[in-house]
Amino acid sequence: GCGICVHKCPFNAITIVNLPEELEEGCVHRYGINGFVLYRLPVVKEGMVVGILGPNGTGKTTAVKILSGQLLPNLCGDNDSWDNVIKAFRGNELQNYFERLKNREIRPVVKPQYVDLIPKAVRGKVRDLLRKADESGRFDEVVKELELENVLDRDIRHLSGGELQRVAIAAALLRNVEFYFFDEPSSYLDIRQRLRIAKIIRKLAESGKNVLTVEHDLAILDYMSDIIHVVYGKPGAYGIFSQPKSTRNGINEFLRGYLRDENVRFRPYEINFSKKSERKSQEGDILVEYPSLVKDYGSFRLEAEGGELYVGEVVGIVGPNGIGKTTFVKMLAGVEKPTEGEIDWSLTVSYKPQYIKTDYDGTVYELLSKIDAGKLMSSFYKSELLNPLGIPELYDKNVNDLSGGELQRVAIVACLLRDADLYLLDEPSAHLDVEQRLAVSKAIRSLMAKNEKTALIVEHDVMMVDYLSDRLIVFEGEPGKFGKASRPMGMREGMNRFLASVGVTFRRDPETGRPRANKEGSVKDREQKERGEYYYT
Ligand code: ADP
Ligand code: ADP
Ligand code: MG
Helix, strand or coil, X not given: CCCCCHXXXXXXXXXXXXXXXXXXXXXXXXXXXXXXXXECCCCXXXXXXXXXXXXXXXXXXHHHHHHCCCCCCCCCCCCCCHHHHHHHCCCCXXXXXXXXXXXXXXXXXXXXXXXXXXXXXXXXXXXXXXXXXXXXXXXXXXXXXXXXXXXXXXXXXXXXXXXXXXXXXXXXXXXXXXXXXXXXXXXXXXXXXXXXXXXXXXXXXXXXXXXXXXXXXXXXXXXXXXXXXXXXXXXXXXXXECCCEEHHHHHHHHHXXXXXXCCEECCCCCCCCCCCCCCCCCCCCEEEEECCEEEECCCCEEEECCEEEECCCEEEEECCCCCCHHHXXXXXXXXXXXXXXXXXXXXXXXXXXXXXXXXXXXXXXXHHHHHHHHHHHCXXXXXXXXXXXXXXXXXXXXXXXXXXXXXXXXXXHHHHHCCCCEEEXXXXXXXXXXHHHHHHHHHHHHHHHHHCCEEEEECCCHHHHHXXXXXXXXXXXXXXXXXXXXXXXXXXXXXXXXXXXXXXXXXXXXXXXXXXXXXXXXXXXXXXXXXXXXXXX
């Protein structure tokens, strides 16, 4: 094995060291002869949020389709009836669930993973769409909880990613059913919105519903789940649901790559989110000093303090949605012209936008080799960037056929392969699973340090911000109206300022060092707020 050092391992070579023997029995579904195989299913518990944690391509969505009755599992044979499924789960908690599902005593609703696709499937005003979904008579309450008042009269086609996500969650909440499934509810949301929907999902379970959720933002999964299942296996080949575990334990076992109760090591290395080499801020060469900038769109105004960027550092950019982060990054990238202040530097900039468009017709290899064919051959780039992000496996695919997560990884790599002094990445974690988030974070840190370059990263995943950043730029203000950007500041000061504005405190897990959100009003929460320690770095 390669110890705890993730980027030395081929990213997709997840090996099952000791596959449990009884697994053949747990075979639930196989897609075609050589297709993906799913083993076991998560439990569904009334009054609980059951979280699912695992890499992309290990059958999480397949399990959801089965539990929501959209897919009749073939039990890895030629099964063609729900009665056989009920039989196969005899003695299992799911037996009763499948019986009720078959008798339509349980009706499910699914918040789909890719909310971007919703405008292709439905048309009309948000208000009308949500009214139609409202079986529970909670329209006003749900609209208020999800802060959708301002978008009710808009056409669904004109919503941002974060707005679409909240509309999709609202539509699910408005149904009056027994089983709610949320597939990646945090995508496109800022940290405050993520915590808010986590609380709403918890409340739903507390009212006696079955809730199942897939989530890759570990701080949010941790905050929202009562129990979790780890899914492991070989992405695209097979996936196995672990037994249910306490949330904290399950996440820690997932990070360690070892399931204690099952005695299964499913990954030869640990995922370690604690920074090994912290770069001392204010040390070394200054790359550039940039001036104060203003961008005035009329309805929205951004004021950014000037600051300095150092060679070799990674600066995180945090703040709510609609506060001007993308606008700021676009000004530095030269895509938007400031209303006041001027970017007149001779720096070269490489920029990955938040929303990735693809009009490229060709393979991934063609796309990347046009940027820099030499780097694709270099052992340094292979080991630091391409292999950890699983790019060689995508070389022969057409760019237009990539999934959201695949496209994100290709866009990140395209950005990092370009020769530049300053790299700007807007929300690189969208659609990525936990391992991919870590791989991206590591690659960015290592390339900046070794190539002596500088990166600015807009990011909402607290664990990733914590791991990635040497310093932070904090955005505050009133979303949609005005934003103020701070100069780059130290992690401790920046995190405290940012989290104080969100009103949430984080502690550290003693075993893994990962940040955990304190429950509002808990002893730790109150103590930390009194001390002004929202975050331990
Ligand atoms: P996850 O939600 O964990 O990302 P999925 O359940 O979506 O995983 O997919 C697991 C695997 O099953 C993937 O390799 C996917 O390509 C494959 N798969 C999903 N749906 C089908 C299908 N209808 N036919 C064949 N293979 C499929
Ligand atoms: P963030 O990245 O923090 O979510 P953005 O920089 O994307 O925020 O947007 C900040 C505000 O500026 C939003 O209210 C957005 O609607 C507005 N805005 C962004 N681009 C334009 C534009 N070209 N014209 C007018 N308003 C814009
Ligand atoms: Mg943005």
